[in-house]
Amino acid sequence: MNMPKNGLKREPRLACALTLVLALLLPLGLAHAAAPVQEKVQLTAPETVARGDAFVAEVVSAEPMEGATFFWRGKRHAVAAREVRDVAGAAPVWRAELMLPAPLGEKAQSLSLGACAGKECKQPEATRKVGLYDRKRPVQRLTVDKKYVAPPPEEAARIRRDREKVAAALAQRLPERQWELPLDRPVPGTVSSLFGLKRVFNGEPRGMHRGLDLRGAQGSPIRACADGVVALVDDLYFSGNAVYINHGDGVFTSYLHMSKPLVKPGEHVKRGQVIGLVGATGRVTGPHLHLGLVVQGESVDPQPLLAPAEQVKPAPAAGGEKK
Ligand SMILES: [Zn+2]
Known part of the structure; x- marks a missing residue:
């Protein structure tokens, strides 16, 4: 159906035939195939x-x-x-x-x-x-308490409930967009563990690291990356004290392993507001902030969207993750 227009001028009969064909095709919604494609948006x-x-x-x-x-x-x-x-x-x-x-x-x-x-x-x-x-995603070997590698059977129900609570929080809808880029850095500390690392805990492979670990001293403030509504505050088996914030249009951030959350579910928070304190709760090797970003239901790397670190001196390697 890609008949050039100049063909129509030279051959009136052909033009008549084409018009007829087009008239027949129009109700089928195929007529646009003959016209040059022009995007409307x-x-x-x-x-x-x-x-x-x-x-x-x-x-x-x-x-x-x-x-x-x-x-x-x-x-x-x-x-x-x-x-x-x-x-x-x-x-x-x-x-x-x-x-x-x-x-x-x-x-x-x-x-x-x-x-x-x-x-x-x-x-x-x-x-x-x-x-x-693909970006390079190396393997990271960590040593944690063995209850986090082979959770005791009596914790299975709790771990399942935790997953359901997080899934329910991430299913919350907030039609007004609250996020702006870049996202604020929740703590000034440097990165101790990248998103997407393949992790081996106590010698056993345990999937991907689905967040970004940032160095932070025990008890130091954690700030919201953007405006939003608190979707979940809970003590979760692997994540420890966790806060999830809904930023609207399918964008959520999570802040794990807090020593103390300082917000409540349903609370509106502003970008930069202190929402909790750095801790070492859940499956960790030491105090740090695990920052998660979930976009349309998928965990993604928060790092490319964070404001650049300003006047942040690299902390010694001990912060957060024992290797
Ligand atoms: Zn982490």
Whole structure:
């Protein structure tokens, strides 16, 4: 159906025949195949993303737009748009942004991202290919109390309940976006353990490290990475004293191993607000903060989204993780 237009001018009979064919195809929704493809919305996203990272996709419209819908990994995500003026006096544009995950386990070499204008639209009006690549994720060997490698059978029910509580917290919806990038650093300490490390506890492989460990002295303050609503405060078997914050539009942060949480579920918190104190509760080798970032249900690396460390002197290697 890719008949060039100039073919129509030269051959009136052919043009008639084509018009007839088009008229027959129109009800089938195939007529657009003959026209040059023009995307109705302006969609931007990075060309490549590391597996384990999150990225921000954006739809911009010069026309008023209540929101946008994004299509990623078989799911539909509708978000509200904001009216913004980049320069004082300039005409406004409507911008809808969504944070999306490129999960560690994603096998595809590239994925298609789609978007359409509006919160109810059902089909992408623009698509982009996002290439995926791997970062090096070394193995980390740690020694912890053996109850965290082979939990006693009587703890099985508690561990299961913990998982259910976290899943329920991460299922909470907050339609208004509260996050801004970069995320605030929750503690000034440097990184002691990267996201995505393959971990071996007491000689036994135990999956991936699904967060970022930051050095912090026992009892030092932990600050919220962004505005949000506290989704969970609990003492969990592996995570110890944990606080989960919902930042809206499917973005959550978690702060584990606290000595003391200082917020309650349902509480609204502001970026930079102290939400707890650094500790060594749960499966740890010493006091530190484990910072988690969950985007649309997938754990991703918080580090690329954190504000750069300022005037932070690297702490001695002893902080947090015994190796
Ligand atoms: Zn950790």
